[in-house]
Amino acid sequence: MKSKLTICLLSLTMLMGQGKKIFISADLEGVVGAVTGEQLGPSGFEYQRFREFMTGEVNAAINAARSAGATEILVADSHGNGQNLLIEKLPKDVQVIRSWPRPLGMMEGINASFDGVIFTGYHASTDNTEGVRAHTFSSARLTSVKVNGQPMSEGSWNAAIAGQFGVPILVVAGDDAAVKEVKSLIGNAEGAIVKESISFHSAKTLHPEAAYDLIAEKTAYAVKNIKKYKPYKIRGPVTVSVSFKHYQPSQVLAYLDMFKRTNSHTIEFKAKNMIEASHIMRVVTGYNGGNAKP
Numbered sequence: 001m002k003s004k005l006t007i008c009l010l011s012l013t014m015l016m017g018q019g020k021k022i023f024i025s026a027d028l029e030g031v032v033g034a035v036t037g038e039q040l041g042p043s044g045f046e047y048q049r050f051r052e053f054m055t056g057e058v059n060a061a062i063n064a065a066r067s068a069g070a071t072e073i074l075v076a077d078s079h080g081n082g083q084n085l086l087i088e089k090l091p092k093d094v095q096v097i098r099s100w101p102r103p104l105g106m107m108e109g110i111n112a113s114f115d116g117v118i119f120t121g122y123h124a125s126t127d128n129t130e131g132v133r134a135h136t137f138s139s140a141r142l143t144s145v146k147v148n149g150q151p152m153s154e155g156s157w158n159a160a161i162a163g164q165f166g167v168p169i170l171v172v173a174g175d176d177a178a179v180k181e182v183k184s185l186i187g188n189a190e191g192a193i194v195k196e197s198i199s200f201h202s203a204k205t206l207h208p209e210a211a212y213d214l215i216a217e218k219t220a221y222a223v224k225n226i227k228k229y230k231p232y233k234i235r236g237p238v239t240v241s242v243s244f245k246h247y248q249p250s251q252v253l254a255y256l257d258m259f260k261r262t263n264s265h266t267i268e269f270k271a272k273n274m275i276e277a278s279h280i281m282r283v284v285t286g287y288n289g290g291n292a293k294p
């Protein structure tokens with residue numbers, strides 16, 4: 001039997017997470033077991049199964065956040081076509097942001113009313129020599145993204161967007177390289193390492209159920225102890241540097257005064273804060289011009 005004191009302490013910790021609003025940004029490269037393109041897009045033979053695992057990781061975070069007292073949860077489906085999560089398998093009062101374009105990218109829907117953010121399925125940056133499918137925003141088009149000279153991963157970039165709204169990152173789930181890279185910049189988020197990267201296309205992975213348990217454990221702890229996490233803030237104005245694989249985007253963007261071409265493949269721009277930086281980045285990486293689909 002539990003003592004009165006234990007019960008009291010338990011209800012106190014539950015209360016600390018009570019009524020919290022949680023934002024989940026879900027990617028797929030860092031999901032348990034994912035190692036190649038076969039798991040990452042509609043043409044891959046394992047994609048349909050990995051939509052289940054991606055949804056399973058998000059559900060593990062949702063259920064644990066709720067058990068720790070969170071009452072409102074918004075999920076941003078933030079990989080590939082933005083239509084990966086099996087929405088009917090999420091709890092019916094959870095809402096989902098789907099598809100593109102969206103001004104805040106993987107963080108669309110975040111605002112100052114949220115109390116904490118969870119990243120699932122995250123991967124390392126294009127500047128990192130380690131990590132499964134390590135890239136930043138586009139593996140096909142970008143080779144480096146920096147803010148004020150600091151190489152950024154999607155995790156640290158998105159943490160800085162949340163930080164602009166005063167919202168801290170609670171949990172980062174992904175491979176070991178992704179977790180290490182994000183934590184080294186933003187500080188004390190909980191890491192849920194669901195696989196250890198061996199190379200760009202290889203990893204030693206947990207079983208899906210073990211990954212769900214790990215994410216649930218880290219999430220429950222973080223939501224209960226939410227006060228200890230601080231927002232990752234980058235004070236504006238910020239200088240953003242973007243390197244492309246191809247010379248052409250940097251050449252054309254430099255027609256506009258707001259972009260400075262710093263070398264054949266790189267442009268630099270200034271933004272008043274990370275929100276504006278995100279909006280400009282969406283144009284720099286997402287504008288299709290005459291090739292846009294209807």
Ligand SMILES: [Zn+2]
Nearest residue numbers: 027028029079
């Ligand atoms: Zn992705």
